[in-house]
Amino acid sequence: MSRVIRLLIAYDGGNYLGWQRQLQGRTIQGELEKRLTALCGQVITLHGAGRTDTGVHALGMVAHFRTATTIPLVAFFKGLNSMLPGDIRILAAEPAPSDFHSRFSALAKTYRYDFFTGAVMPPCQRQYRAHFPGPFDPHRLHSALQTITGTHDFSSFERAGSRDKNALSGRGAVRTLFAARCFPNLGQEECWSIRVTGDGFLRQMVRILAGTLITIGQEKTAANAMAGILAARDRTRAGLTAPACGLFLEQIAYSPRPFQP
CATH class of the missing domain: 3.30.70.660 (Pseudouridine synthase I, catalytic domain, C-terminal subdomain)
Incomplete structure (x- = not known):
């Protein structure tokens, strides 16, 4: 049975081509999905609340993903941070309702x-x-x-x-x-x-x-x-x-x- 995980993310966007994954070049979504896929042992698609442009920073981006893994929640906080470059950080991770969507649920x-x-x-x-x-x-x-x-x-x-x-x-x-x-x-x-x-x-x-x-x-x-x-x-x-x-x-x-x- 799959579960939905919600992440609170901060990043320095100076070294990235924005949030959205691209075929070439580093992006915030791309870096996170790469680490999450390794952590969960399955391909992970991360949905962000928005798409910041090249060079834009975030103090409170929210994103969610669905996974079947049963690893503890702390893995998506401390564990993920240990895998990420220093200019991207997970500030919090928590379970979310099955109908939660980072973008469409935002007010x-x-x-x-x-x-x-x-x-x-x-x-x-x-x-x-x-x-x-x-x-x-x-x-x-x-x-x-x-x-x-x-x-x-x-x-x-x-x-x-x-x-x-x-x-x-x-x-x-x-x-x-x-x-x-x-x-x-x-x-x-x-x-x-x-x-x-x-x-x-x-x-x-x-x-x-x-x-x-x-x-x-x-x-x-x-x-x-x-x-x-x-x-x-x-x-x-x-x-x-x-x-x-x-x-x-x-x-x-x-x-x-x-x-x-």
Whole structure:
């Protein structure tokens, strides 16, 4: 009889071509499936809650798999960590109901984007925050953050060509953001974070939102421009796609209770 195991995973995405397995190149899913297959003695398919891009990090990715092995649960925590490279870690492992799905059972995801606005980027931070040198006023983002909160068509913040826009099924580019804020990071004046929580995100949506918000904070885009950008449903109206290194998948929320690490 098979059982479903749910994993809470953290990783540094700098050395990987994103989450999703590929025919060539290292990926997070590929590295995990390789070790799980060896551990379980059967081919394991791991289902993640999302697909982070090349260079994106995670503090709380959730994934699940089905296995017939009866090895103790601790093997998927301590045992798996002993087999994995140091930039991927299992934070927790627990049994899940047979109908649980990491992606489809999720109620919300939280992403954080970190960036530095000082003139010279500290070398030890360059792989974990983006560099946007110049004055930055977080108060200019107040209206924009309020505008993107709620249910909207986020076509202007979707990577071009990432979705078949002629498809009749699904919800298209409509997503709901429950919260969006900008705040100082690490207690340093020139270190900032943008955090967004929503019921789902389009391809590169958070990075495009971050890039647009940062240009507003740096007075390169009008403070009241967000409503027009959102209404246009046109990728060319939004700002740049912020670099992948600053993006972290922080948390995925489930019901009726959160993951117990």
